[in-house]
Amino acid sequence: MALFEYQARDREGKLKLGTLEAMNSQIAAQKLNESGLIPVSVRSAAEAGISKTEKPQERLFTRKVKSGDMFQLTRQLYSLTQAGVPILTSLTSLARSTHDVMIKRALADAIRALESGRDLASALALHPEVFSPFYVSIIRVGEQSGRLDDVLWHLSTYIEREKKTKDQIKSAIRYPTIVIASVFVAIGFLNVKVVPAFKGIFDYFGSDLPWPTQILILMSNFFVNYWTILVMVIFTAIIVFLSYIRTMKGRYLWDRTKFKLPVVGQLIYQATMSRFARLFAI
Secondary structure, three states, X not given: OEEEEEEEEOOOOOEEEEEEEEOOHHHHHHHHHHOOOEXXXXXXXXXXXXXXXXXXXXXXXXXXXXXXXXXXXXXXXXXXXHOOOOHHHHHHHHHHHOOOHHHHHHHHHHHHHHHOOOOHHHHHXXXXXXXXXXXXXXXXXXXXXXXXXXXXXXXXXXXXXXXXXXXXXXXXXXXXXXXXXXXXXXXXHHHHHHHHHHHHHHHHHOOOOOHHHHHHHHHHHHHHHHHHHHHHHHHHHHHHHHHHHOOHHHHHHHHHHHHOOOOHHHHHHHHHHHHHHHHHHO
16 A cells, blocks of 8 residues: 545535545545545655655746747657657657756656656656646556557647647737837836926926826836835735745636736636647547
């Protein structure tokens, strides 16, 4: 009997965390179903312990492996597996040919894990920053069902379509982002350069200014005299926001908020449903 850590949701959708003993992950998931829980993630306690020891080393701003590199890696691994090349030999060849440092390091550790007797999914799980839990889960399904080459093909196709979807979303929000950034730059320029010049003219003539103009001048004075504080506040707010959305609760609230955004929210929703359908197709 092995110990497994799980994440599951109850009938109300609340996330439950815990451990249980079972012969393998499939039996562990079956036990969760019988207890009225829907499994989200089930993995051995040893594998989970490795991930936990790596968490303190994670940084807020971490470089992500490009989708194109992951697609190329997965498609090449499929080709080698389809040709009957042993997994260990395939990973060794891919580690030598890849130019991405993170992938090369992950593959090197995976090769050592395979040589020590671990299965492919557990070996890849050593580097969650490269191979996501979803990626590892799909590989595990392929190993257990004896359809690893077929699963690798579907997985590479999924990554390719995901990249196209993300590119479409980026293309759709690129113009609004440029417009909003231009507006902020224009406002900053007006407050720093234009308004102070007009303020000198108003002071020279000693005219009484309407309250909207007075507010504009006060804002300009704040920009000119306290711009360093403003930059620090904005930078701190960004750090706090990024830290919050890395938590489970923060990520959940942020994802719900994205669906409610005008125009872009509907596009994100459609992309998410498309991703959901492709996952079940695998």
